[in-house]
Amino acid sequence: MDTPEGCAAIQQDLDRLESWAQRNLMELKGKGRVLHLGRNNPRHQYRLGLTCWELLCREGLGVLGDDKVTMSQQCALVAKKANGLLGCIKRSVASRSREVLLPLYSALVRAHLQYYMQFWTPQLKIDEELLERAQHRATRMMR
Numbered sequence: 001m002d003t004p005e006g007c008a009a010i011q012q013d014l015d016r017l018e019s020w021a022q023r024n025l026m027e028l029k030g031k032g033r034v035l036h037l038g039r040n041n042p043r044h045q046y047r048l049g050l051t052c053w054e055l056l057c058r059e060g061l062g063v064l065g066d067d068k069v070t071m072s073q074q075c076a077l078v079a080k081k082a083n084g085l086l087g088c089i090k091r092s093v094a095s096r097s098r099e100v101l102l103p104l105y106s107a108l109v110r111a112h113l114q115y116y117m118q119f120w121t122p123q124l125k126i127d128e129e130l131l132e133r134a135q136h137r138a139t140r141m142m143r
Contacts, residue, residue, distance in 0.1 A: 007044035014048050075127035078116040082134035085109045090141055098142050105138045 021028045032053035034046050046053045085108045093100060113131060 004042065004044075007042060007046075011044070011046055014046060018049050071123060072127055074116070075130050078113065079130045079134050082109050082112055082131075083137065085112065086134065086137055086141065096142060101138075101142050109134065109138060 018028060028048060032046065032048055032051075034053045086105075089101065089104050089108065093104065095101070113134065116131075
């Protein structure tokens with residue numbers, strides 16, 4: 001959220017969640033983390049009950065979250081992970097047949113690349129080429 005009203009709406013939702021849990025005799029652990037993205041983010045401190053949520057600088061779901069991070073750094077991280085997965089597949093699977101490697105590639109490497117593409121869209125040609133090299137490496141592994 002980039003407005004005070006939006007931050008207040010999120011905090012109000014957290015307060016409603018806490019009161020719902022109390023009405024239903026449930027105990028919520030006050031643990032939570034907040035990842036602020038963007039330069040104009042007001043960096044509101046959220047809380048659940050009396051516990052304030054920890055602010056993160058970098059984290060989460062395979063995505064770098066830092067004010068100074070660029071899309072190129074994110075592409076490099078994703079390509080490194082994809083190449084690491086391909087290396088694991090190459091070392092652990094003796095067969096080089098398409099019937100064996102294609103399902104592994106689709107489930108592990110391609111799924112990782114597609115998840116990344118939904119979050120960040122590479123805008124530089126060099127970033128696209130970096131990600132395409134990981135895909136080309138997978139096709140060269142197959143007979």
